[in-house]
Amino acid sequence: MSRLFFSTLLGLVASSLVLGHDSNDHGTFSHPASRVRPRFRYWLPDASVDADVVIKDIESAASIGAGGVEFLPFFEYGGQIGRKPPGADWSAYGFGTPPFVDLFEKALKAHEKEGLVMDFALGPNQGQGVPAHPDNEGLQWDMVPFTEEIPARGSFNNKIPGWGTGSLVSLVTALVKSNQSITYAGVGLFGVQNVTYNEYRLSHKTLKEVTGQVDQRGYVKLSLPQAPKGSHYRLFAFYEKLTGHKNLNFSPTEHGTIFDNGSYAVDHFSAKGAAVVSAFWEEHILKGEVPGLLAKVGNYAWEDSIELTYNGTTPGPYKCILDSEDEGIGYINDFRATLVDGYNEYLTAMADWVHDVLDVQLSAQPVYGSAMDALAAVPSVDAPECESLGFEDKIDSYRSFSGPARLSGKRIISNEMGAVRGSGFQFHLPHLVFSVNRAFLGGVNQMVLHGQSYSGTYYATTWPGHTPFNYLFSEPFSPNLPSWSHGLKETMDYIGRNQHILQESISKADVVIYNKESSTTIRNIYQATDLLTEGWSWNYISADNLGLEQTVVKNRVLAPDGPAWKAFVVESSQNLTLEAVKTLRSLARDRLPVIISGGLPAYYSAGDRSDKAEFETELSKLLRSQNVYSIAHGHVADKLKSLGLRPQIQLNTNGTCYTSWSEAGKVGYAITYSDLVRSTGSITVNSIKMPFYLNAWTGETTPVLVYKRDRSTTTIPVNLSGNQTLIIAFGDGLQKQVPVPRYHIEKVPSNVLGTRFISGRGISLHVAQSNNPSQAVLSNGKRVALDAAVVPSAFRLSKWGLTVEHWEAPEDHYDSENTFKYNTTHRLEGLTSWSDIPALVNASGIGYYTTTFQWPPSGTQGGSKSLGAYIGFSKVIDAIRVSINGHKVPPLDITNAVADISPYLREGKNSVVATVPTTLWNYIRTVITELETAGSKPLPVTLQQYGLPLAGRTEAGLVETVTITPYKIVVV
Structure with missing residues (x-):
């Protein structure tokens, strides 16, 4: 998470694809290796928790497709958004204590056992510091300003303002040509508050440093010209001091060890800060089996954005501008460039130690949270990380971040993915896929999901378990959520397969x-x-x-x-x-x-x-x-x-699409993403190698059978739903693994719903009902008539049975490891959200929807042997699993939930079962005043006191329409 948490409060009140060839690092497209799969940011409450539960959480994450976790000792965001809960002892169980090291080692061993890789924070909270003595010069420093008006006569013989605050850095005099008091309305947690500061316009030619004239007692004797009428001279004094800012802050009962002081943020603008971190690790953590385990399964040593507290986070009591042409912007630019230089020194020193001693690489969110040029710092990190929250899912911002990373040869561009304000326990998986797709198209290739919660019991914590950020941010994934074991794996696999491609290629x-x-x-x-x-x-x-x-x-x-x-x-x-x-x-x-x-x-x-x-x-x-x-x-x-140039992927679509191209040896990958709304038309790719569809939801690779090729390009029709991606690999060597026909189809009518190559038979076309005569045009010149007038029309399924498995808090709300579950049954003529069904308006859990249909449809001519069908769900709210006649349908693309169900059809009555999880929000909101996490009430409850209403119910269940679309099989 980033400093945006606090602004939120303010704002709220050959390349081996590849297909079957396994690579030690990347696995295959259908089965990506752990190293390229998405990981969860795992929020460890503190080191007193049950190690067996931590191990179980890691194993559970692996079971749904995670490649490991990012091990983050959370401590209620360092004690900044929640207090140390009653009963907790953060001195005894803090970062780097013997119990922490023991738990850290067990987490590493769990990763080794499961074949996973583990990222880990370099310190508690967000990794921005470690326990240390408060006078350590490698801790965070700050510049503190003071000012005082010089009397009109122009002489000053007194102690300078702020003396004793810290070490004097500079004392400057300047003529103030004008000044004004500026007030603006700031929206805070407690409503609108006025913020006032003085703005001084300085004569840049009168700026003079007089630091050397200050004596040891802080006095200075100055004589300045008389100021022109309407102006005056001022002294500006600047001091540096250790801030004492803690990234783990609590009230200790003793002060015997450095752990009693919590943890201090280190200096991020020199190598001294990195030295504090490295010295702490070498003294307290790198013990026993930890070094060897890090070498085996350690992946990234990680730090979040620059989560530090500065003196000047607001305009403060005053702001200075110069009367020069640029009003002093050049000096501000120089100052920020100096900060970047210092920050790069810190990153380089940290990376060198991480490489040499821990035998892992460094990941960080460079600059984010501070006023510097992030692009200048990106190359200093092994795996630079951005985040969906702060980047607001903007593809353009991702392209900016990834530019210097790609130029400097970074293999991984990471993303803290899925944090959404106000969406705790109400985060729908299609929203996650939306954010992920946009990050992919912006150049990101590794998702670290925000996040995974500890699933065991913790101090002063009710069901549904420990909830970082007090219910405000999405999403506390854990087995306590219905989607965890009922659909999240499909989304995790989708992300992993995309990442396999994007990490395998350049x-x-x-x-x-x-x-x-x-x-x-x-x-x-x-x-x-x-x-x-x-x-x-x-x-x-x-x-x-x-x-x-x-x-x-x-x-x-x-x-x-x-x-x-x-x-x-x-x-x-x-x-x-x-x-x-x-x-x-x-x-x-x-x-x-x-x-x-x-x-x-x-x-x-x-x-x-x-x-x-x-x-x-x-x-x-x-x-x-x-x-x-x-x-x-x-x-x-x-x-x-x-100039004779053309895009690698040319678009001819009726909607807005983004494209991405990458190469791995002799294979090229084209990814097309349809932004928000459906896009139909075609793409033209600068390649004439054999094209293959890669289905990231199922892991299947199939030849593209409908395309047109000229001397240097291949044109392929596209029909994408909003937020859907299409992945096509181009490689002449891939047909050794995936059979392809000796010919292809150049043109088909719009009622051809799909194609498939049947080895030994040819290409089968799936032709839906149409009264208009049409034909398919083959690359060998052959034209095939497609008579689809007698194909049965599409029909909607109705008369659904619904069994709801309700998920609710147990009678003892503090029994957070258990969920009270019970079933109710319902009959539905049509499909509508649970929030619109009186008996389910406050329900959360899992819906099991059943219905039947007759096959072939009544009135079908010629029997069913030459017929097949697709099932289509017009909208997926969270996740969905489908079976036909007891046969599981391969995972559905939740952005376009359509599947060919022909292999499972039988004559007569056919059964459909759709399993649909919901979020917990619709139930949680009814008991939220009874809940707490680590001794704190949920923030949505607290914010109600300041006029912010509780979020309403969300859509849940299976909604809109489910359609069966018959087709005729025509082999060409």
Whole structure:
């Protein structure tokens, strides 16, 4: 989780695909190895919990498709959102204590036994520090400002403001030309509150440092000119001090060891902070079998975003701006660049120790939570991590984050996935798939799900168990949720198979776009629609990334061994650094197209802007250079086409789609994602290798049978539901594992619902009812008439029986390991949400839906031998499992829940069983005032006191329509 938790409170009140060839690291597409599967962030309450339950939780995660857990000692978010519960002893069972080390070792052994890999936090809470002595110089420092007006006569002979706060860093005098009091309305937990600060406009020419004139007692004697009328001089004093900020804070009963003090955040802007962490681990944790187990099953040593508390998190008592052209922005930019340098020093030192001593790699959320350029720090982390919460599921923001990672050769781009404000116990799996798909299309290839809860009993905790973030954020996955054993595995497998492809291969993109910010923002950066509409893919990189050794051009391609960008785009809304302009000239000389879009980019202010004249000279040279093109805004795609370039995957669809291309040896992978609404049409891929569909829900690989090929491209029809992805592999060697016909189909009518190659027989077409004569066109020139007039029409299923297994709190609410379950039965003419059924309006649990239908439908001509059928569910709220006549149907794509059920049909009555889990919310909201976690009431209850209503009921069960669509089998 990130610092956004607190803003939330404020805002709330050859490549071996592959198919059957197993790789030690990646497994196969159908059965990905643990290392490439999704993992859960596992929230350990503290080290006093039952080790057997922890082991059972790890085993349970493995059973539903997780590749392991990210072991996170939570301690109620370090004691920041919940207090130490009654009975807990965080001194005796804190991070690094002997009980913790014993539990840590057992968790590692559980991973070894199950064939999993384990990530682990470097410290408690979010990994941002460790227990230490409070005067350790490697802990977090802060800069504390003070100011005082100098008397009008211009003389000052007194103690400087703030003396004694810390070590004096700087004392500055300046003429204040004007000042104003600014008030704005801030929305906080307790309602709207006014925030007021003073804004001083300083004469930049009068800034003068006088630190050396301060004596040992903190006095200074100054004589300044008389200030002009309406202005005055001020002193500005800056001190540095250890903040004492703790990432584990509680009130101890003793002060005998460092564990009694909780845990302190370390300095993140020098190697000293990393030294504190490494020294603690080597003294307290790397004991017994732990080092050897880390070498075997350890994966990533992890830290979240920069979760530190700073003095200046709000404007504070004052804010200064200069009267210079840029109002001092150049100095702010320099300051932030200095912070990035210090932060990269910290990351590098931490990574070196993690590699050399722990024999694992480092993962962190670089910069996130602080005002710096995140893109400048991404290359310093082995597995840089972003998060769906802070990135707001924006594909463009993911593409920005992944750009420098791809350029610098990172194999893994991780994501803290699935945290949604206000969605605790009401998080639906299609929402998870939506977020996951968008991250994949943005360049992410490893999901760490937020998260998995400890399933055992804990102090002052009721059913349904320990709930991090006090019920506010999604999702406390555990066996205590209905979906855990009734559908979550299918989604986990879907994620794992996608990750197998994306980690096995090297992601490519068509173009790269410049994006330099001194403080990264989450937004859609490229605003024009031309690139997206035509299927172009892109990344972003910052000026800081242009100095990486991988920034080389070969055969007019930038970073050919990595993302292989074919052009570099700079928009007029961007600010170029001097060095960036020089690098762009160099890239253009190497024949990489550089496109300046929408007008001239601006100067990126640095320091006193003394290099601006040189910048303007260099920019003029750049604009006159060969391979540099100036165009109007929104016409980048046109210019690319005029240069003879085309996207790797061209779109011709009626909806918005995103594309992704990656390569593993001689195999290429095309992924197309339909954003929000259905998209139909076609994609044209720059490959003429044999295409294969990869079904990430079932693990099945089948040949693409309908496509058109010219000398260099393959065009394939697509029909995608909103939020659905399509994965196609291109590789001539794959037919050795998956049989393919000697011919294919070039064109079919829209009532052909599917195709299948039957070895020895040919290609079978599944032709639905249509009164319009049609035909299929084969690649060998043959045309086949498709008469479907006598095929039975589609029909809806009705008259459902429903057995509900209710999941409720036990009589003893503190018996959190057990759920009270009982069944009720219901008859339904149609399908509607449980929240609309009076008897189920407050129910949660599992629904078992049953009905029957006659096969073949009455009035069918010619019997059923040449017929088959699809079953389709118009909407899936959470998850679904289906069986026909007792035969389990392969996992359904919950974004388009359609399956061919022909193998399971029999003449006469056919039975359908659909198993559907729900979230726990509709029941929990009825008893939420009776619940607590670690001694705290659920936050939704607390927030009601401040006018925020409890969230309403959510949809549950099987809804809308279920349709059987018969088809005629035509073999061509």
